[in-house]
Amino acid sequence: MSAEPILELRNVHSGYGTIKALKGVSLKVYPGEVVAIIGANGAGKSTTLMTICGIIAAEKGEVLYDGKKINKVSPEKLPIKGLCQVPEGRRIFPRLSVEENLILGAFHRKDQEGINKDIEYMYSLFPILGERCKQHGGTLSGGEQQMLAIARALMTQPKVLLLDEPSLGLAPIIIQQIFDIIKDINEKNGTTILLVEQNANLALQAATRGYVLETGEITLEDKADALLHNPEIRKAYLGE
Amino acid sequence: MIQEFKKIWKQYAIGMLWLLGLLWPLLGIHPDGTLTFQKTFTVWLYILAGTLVCLFVYVANQGGQLRFITTPVDGVKKSISLFVKPFPRWVWFVVIFVLAVIYPQITGRYATDVAINVLLYICLGLGLNVVVGLAGMLDLGYIAFYGVGAYTYAVLNVTYGVGFWFCLPLAAVFATIAGCIVGYPTLRMRGDYLAIVTLGFGEIVRIVLNNWMELTNGPNGILGVKPVSILIPVFENGFSFEIFWVKKLQFFYYFALALAILVIIGVHRLNYSRIGRAWESIREDETAAELMGVNTFIYKLLAYAMGAFFAGLAGAFFAARMRFVSPESFTFLESAMVLCMVVLGGMGSIPGIMLGVVALIALPEVLRDFESYRMLIFGATMIIMMLFRPAGLIPAQRVGKRSEEKE
Structure with a gap:
């Protein structure tokens, strides 16, 4: 593992007005890793990702990407730098076609040939999207929409991919499929992945390292395997 | 047919009674303070008769009783679309353009004036379409x-x-x-x-x-x-x-x-x-x-x-x-009017908005003969339009078309 983290949070505080959602979160993501943040509802998982992307401004602390502070960088510049998020609840563009959704993912790119090639690559990665390329995004099923959201984010050619609850509202078999693809992307493309999940079991199985987030603070940090076998975690998040 | 009619007659009756209640203050109260009922009732009866006929046609159509009319109409539609299909789109653009060019030569001053109005509102509607649509x-x-x-x-x-x-x-x-x-x-x-x-x-x-x-x-x-x-x-x-x-x-x-x-x-x-x-x-x-x-x-x-x-x-x-x-x-009314044109025509659809403008500018002109009722008819038309074609006269089809073009 290389010494320099590609993404680092140092004592980050943020929130919504008077409500403080993050109270000093620090975490490191090294290149090539799959890092999982697990935690219950309202622990601040999504807020963490939104703060990294600058949709919510950090009140205190630093967000570092590739060694540079990105607190003040506006969200739309991050995909150019190689940082892209798949937001919670997918948020695809419902009245645009699957293809147009993908084209929008490549919005900052100018290489038409590369874009077309990547679209074909996405269709090979997610064959169902290729079949539905002319349909409106809103007419897809939940699992297909999640695949579209991931594919759309991959179109930005990210170095770091932030995934917010990819298992939300999906059937177990589809979830497995999506996690297989996530692992695939990490192994084949070397994309670093920061994964936020409520489904601790799945997330930790896919991840190399994990963080546990509780009411805005990191309470535990360890190798994913170790967390998976930690009796406290098993009790609190895996229902044992 | 009777079965289907049973489902809606109650709502229809309530609607008509409500209309009667609305009409009476409009037509029955006179400026000198006298109250009459005669005129309201006759107007109401006309409307009742008109809507009843429409309702019967609608119910009959739903029940398939009008197949002897709809089938040949569909046939005609089909043959028209078959006839139209071989022409590429630019032919239609040329036809419309030529018609637009000779229009002031074959019509009078008044019609040209209305047409200029339509053209200016097309610019406005399309501009607003960028923002809204x-x-x-x-x-x-x-x-x-x-x-x-x-x-x-x-x-x-x-x-x-x-x-x-x-x-x-x-x-x-x-x-x-x-x-x-x-x-x-x-x-x-x-x-x-x-x-x-x-x-x-x-x-x-x-x-x-x-x-x-x-x-x-x-x-x-x-x-x-x-x-x-x-x-x-x-x-x-x-x-x-x-x-x-x-x-x-x-x-x-x-x-x-x-x-x-x-x-x-x-x-x-x-x-x-x-x-x-x-x-x-x-x-x-x-x-x-x-x-x-x-x-x-x-x-x-x-x-x-x-x-x-x-x-x-x-x-x-x-x-x-x-x-x-x-x-x-x-005034604000003008803003609302332009917005209506965009929504009525179909947000995001250029031909739709053009049609919407024509409808909203030309319709009041055509209805000028009805004098004081024209805004009433105008309003009713818009309500009916939005009920039956909520996406506009010509809904935007951008997404589908773009993808099909690639094939």
Whole structure:
């Protein structure tokens, strides 16, 4: 593992007005890793990702990407730098076609040939999207929409991919499929992945390292395997 | 058939009774204080008879009793579409263009006047379409930019004697600047809040025009705006140019037509460009668009500015045609009217909006014979339209078409 983290949070505080959602979160993501943040509802998982992307401004602390502070960088510049998020609840563009959704993912790119090639690559990665390329995004099923959201984010050619609850509202078999693809992307493309999940079991199985987030603070940090076998975690998040 | 009728007769009866209750104060109460019922009842009976026939036809159609009529009609439709299909789209553009060109030659002054109105409103509607239909921001003060454009030409022309062609880009630029001025502070807002702020802006512009006596001459308006002029080369006594004032409505029609065509091409190009796609992504989901690298603020401001730009162009033409401007032309009702055209025609669809404009400008003119009832019929038509075609007369089909083209 290389010494320099590609993404680092140092004592980050943020929130919504008077409500403080993050109270000093620090975490490191090294290149090539799959890092999982697990935690219950309202622990601040999504807020963490939104703060990294600058949709919510950090009140205190630093967000570092590739060694540079990105607190003040506006969200739309991050995909150019190689940082892209798949937001919670997918948020695809419902009245645009699957293809147009993908084209929008490549919005900052100018290489038409590369874009077309990547679209074909996405269709090979997610064959169902290729079949539905002319349909409106809103007419897809939940699992297909999640695949579209991931594919759309991959179109930005990210170095770091932030995934917010990819298992939300999906059937177990589809979830497995999506996690297989996530692992695939990490192994084949070397994309670093920061994964936020409520489904601790799945997330930790896919991840190399994990963080546990509780009411805005990191309470535990360890190798994913170790967390998976930690009796406290098993009790609190895996229902044992 | 009777079964189906049973399901709706109750609602129908309640509706008709409600209409009777509404009609009576309208027709039964007289200014001298007397109350009558006779007239209300006769009008109501006419409506009852009319709607009953429509209802029977509708129910019969639903039940399939009218197959002996609908089948041949469908056949005719099919054969028409078969006949039409072999012609490529440009043939239709040419046909429409030729019709538009010969239109003032075969119709009278009044019809040409209405047509100019339609053309100017097409520019306005398409401009608003950029803001509402593509970028998805509800703008209730749109007519203010039209006003800025019109007043720019009127003031510069009357006070400083500047010619039309020099003022035309200036009018567009001023309107664009006005668009940016409103846009910059307000575009952080979303949805309903934005609508209210734009509504406020529209009113501010109108009130300023109404009260800034030195510049705009207040509610009296500005008289004596010069019409469009063109330079015609004259070859007598050597070579010189002569100013030709386009006072004749027929000539002005062609200028308006040229403007409308330019705006249609412009909006079409924007629609299918990278910018258009960015706008649509903002309309669909602003946060997601931002995460995908779309600079939402700049693109929203650009949408606002582009909308204002087209309105400014149309405004200058409006001032040149009327040769008089007053704040009364730029009330909220006008904004609402343009918005209606866009929504009625189909948001985001260029042919739809053109049809919507024609419907909303031409329909009141056609209904002029009905005098006091015309706005009533107009309103009823709009309600019925929205019930049966909520996506507009010609709904936008951009997505489907784009993908099919690739095949």
